Amino acid sequence: MSVAAAESVDDDLWSAIGDPTRRRMLDLLLIEGDGTATSLAQRLPVTRQAVAKHLGVLDRAGLVRGTPAGREKRYRVDDAQLARAVAQLSSVGAAWDARLQRIKRIAEAIQRTQQD
Amino acid sequence: MSVAAAESVDDDLWSAIGDPTRRRMLDLLLIEGDGTATSLAQRLPVTRQAVAKHLGVLDRAGLVRGTPAGREKRYRVDDAQLARAVAQLSSVGAAWDARLQRIKRIAEAIQRTQQD
DNA sequence: GCAACGTGCAACCAATGGTTGCGCTAGCGC
């Protein structure tokens, strides 16, 4: 397996979900269905402006979409895009897992030959 | 499921594997067995010093261990710790996946009731 | 009409990923 294969992940997507605050925001949006910068900030240990910036990042990554509604702007998760992100997460995990398994098998094989 | 449950990930571990350069370093170390700051820098688009800093981060996160060997310092992956990291990756993915599934089921249920 | 709420923009600060440059020590060739 090539190195490039494991790093075939979309870097923007990964960096979007790499931030702990943004992960919690996605959690909240999934749980509550939607939310605004202000409503999310109330449930997070950061200011509204910080949340707004994060929403901008998530928006540019396509993970959320915001629609203006009067004086507020409601955001909701783009299911398909988040599913893509989850797939990439597990793909990296699977790649490492496979290599760890292979190393383990090799180690066991060596041990067997030494015990002969 | 609580928000805290999904964020039970060790933040240091996550931020360690959150950086794309560090992920590629882990890939290289897994493939080649071990490596030094210089040897890794040759295969990466960054300088030796940048690699050295990343190795420091990975070391503090417990993902790699370096042992001095003459004039060079060889690093190798800590299998157990990387396995832990992989587990946390998939745990976050699984949490989101579950919520997406639930949303999908609810949407389908609504559609069924509307078609009645 | 006006007070209050929600948003967006700008300036600023700290942390971090990256660079260059320098000095030091361990091995190798002679």
Added chain:
DNA sequence: GCGCTAGCGCAACCATTGGTTGCACGTTGC
């Protein structure tokens, strides 16, 4: 033994980014 080279560590510096405060502008409700 002596010098040269390879590899490392440290320090200074720069750009990006996650965070803050402050302010100005549109929307809503009384």
